[in-house]
Amino acid sequence: MKFRNATKCLSGALIAFLALAAGARAAQPDGPYVLRNAAGEWEAVSVVEGEPAVRRAPLTGAITVPAVGRIPAFEVKLREPSPIAADSVTTAAKAPIFVVADTHGEYEVLVSMLQAHRVIGPELEWKLGRGHLVVLGDVFDRGPHQLEILWLLYKLEAEAKSAGGGAHLVLGNHETMVLRGDLRYLHPKYTGTTNELGLRDYTALFAPGSLLGQWLRTKPAVLRVNDLLCLHGGISRALLDSTLSLKDINDTAREALDITVNQRSAMQELVMGTLGPLWYRGYFPEHRDYPPASMEDVDLALKTFASRRILIGHTIVPTITPLFEGKVIAVQVDAKQELGKPPMFESLIWRNGAPFRATLDGKTTPLR
Numbered sequence: 092m093k094f095r096n097a098t099k100c101l102s103g104a105l106i107a108f109l110a111l112a113a114g115a116r117a118a119q120p121d122g123p124y125v126l127r128n129a130a131g132e133w134e135a136v137s138v139v140e141g142e143p144a145v146r147r148a149p150l151t152g153a154i155t156v157p158a159v160g161r162i163p164a165f166e167v168k169l170r171e172p173s174p175i176a177a178d179s180v181t182t183a184a185k186a187p188i189f190v191v192a193d194t195h196g197e198y199e200v201l202v203s204m205l206q207a208h209r210v211i212g213p214e215l216e217w218k219l220g221r222g223h224l225v226v227l228g229d230v231f232d233r234g235p236h237q238l239e240i241l242w243l244l245y246k247l248e249a250e251a252k253s254a255g256g257g258a259h260l261v262l263g264n265h266e267t268m269v270l271r272g273d274l275r276y277l278h279p280k281y282t283g284t285t286n287e288l289g290l291r292d293y294t295a296l297f298a299p300g301s302l303l304g305q306w307l308r309t310k311p312a313v314l315r316v317n318d319l320l321c322l323h324g325g326i327s328r329a330l331l332d333s334t335l336s337l338k339d340i341n342d343t344a345r346e347a348l349d350i351t352v353n354q355r356s357a358m359q360e361l362v363m364g365t366l367g368p369l370w371y372r373g374y375f376p377e378h379r380d381y382p383p384a385s386m387e388d389v390d391l392a393l394k395t396f397a398s399r400r401i402l403i404g405h406t407i408v409p410t411i412t413p414l415f416e417g418k419v420i421a422v423q424v425d426a427k428q429e430l431g432k433p434p435m436f437e438s439l440i441w442r443n444g445a446p447f448r449a450t451l452d453g454k455t456t457p458l459r
Contacts, residue, residue, distance in 0.1 A: 118283030121238065122146075123154050125169065125302035133169075133302075138287045145288060156242045162202050165215045167246045173306045175345075178337040179315040180257060183221040188316060188441035189449070192227040192323075192404025192422040193263070196234020196278060200426045200434045200451075202243075207453035208440070215243060217250035217258075224251065225316060227404035227422060228263020228323035228369070232276035234427070241303055262310050262344065263323040263404065264369040270297055270307060270348050299349060312344040312368050313337055313396075319441065320398040324405045325371035325419075327381075328388045331395055333361060340368060374419055375406050389415045400446075402439065411437050411448045413458060420446060420458070 122137025133150030150169065158164040182188065189210050194201045205211045205224075212218045224247065230240045247258040265276065272294045274282075285293045297304035313322040315337060320326070335343070340362055347359040361367055365381060372378040373388075392401060404423040412421045424437040438449040439458070446458040 118287040119280045121284045124296045138284050160199050167242050173309045175309050176311050178341055182223050187222040190225045190439040193229040194426050196237040197426040197428055198236035198239045200428050200436050203451055204438055208449050217247050219256055221255040223257040225321050226260045228261050229265045231265040231269045235278045235280045260310050261314050261321055262312050311341040313340050318399040320396050320401045322368045324369050325374050325403055326392040327366040327371045329366040331391050372406050374414055389418050411439055
């Protein structure tokens, strides 16, 4: 099975600019990014501080993601192109579901959370057995280690499947922004990477034919796990009135990723816009730019998508917060790590049919 060759031009540009990049001031360490070169062969491309600025090596079936702080380096076994992700997943009976939202490049905080709750082990290996990890989007932007998170999730996806469980990434608005060239929230580190590699923009590293670019384009905008509807933003009344199914929503989001805004159909505009599942904030009355959701809207969403709860990220809350009598649960507690301040990050565990708040100290408390 062969990957698409959409990155041939990209790798040609890298070759053309290699000499310039090597002689320039080294950017922060970054990579590897897995791309095809001009000959159609896979290569891992990195920016390395203190050595030639661009390290290029033929792909041999695995890559090493460098250590970050206390987090060890890890190896990632690369695989054939990913199939389109399912719209709905059924877990094993009593399998735990661990839900994370909006990590925004805060790799060390995420790893601390996953290790504290035995989702992964000390060497970043899958430890949740037949359980499932669900990430509600927004791995990209703001923080300095989004690439490490992507590779970790890519690795865990295969390990979880082998163990009878699952690791799932739902697209957030920041994934789709970067894939479509909107880089306004990109961490400066990645601007340095772009310059060092002599690229037009950072989005080129996630083109459809790149390994992670292809993988990301298989992910859903909305995923149902058992009777939990998992997404980044929210379900608006306009989206419900469109009568789109889960498959319709996810197919439409994928189709819209690689076309310009002025080419979008009305359906694509709805799914990718402020009333779509990536951006909608109507569950929060303080966000007055969005039509507010009513209890009737929430009940209709649950009925339409055969679900019991809606789990969302996208909007920061001080602690994991049930809304609409617990039918909606807001999961995004800011993961940002600031100097001298412990992060306040929280996650959600669904265990034996009940939700629990998970904190960085490894404790869980029932969600009331």
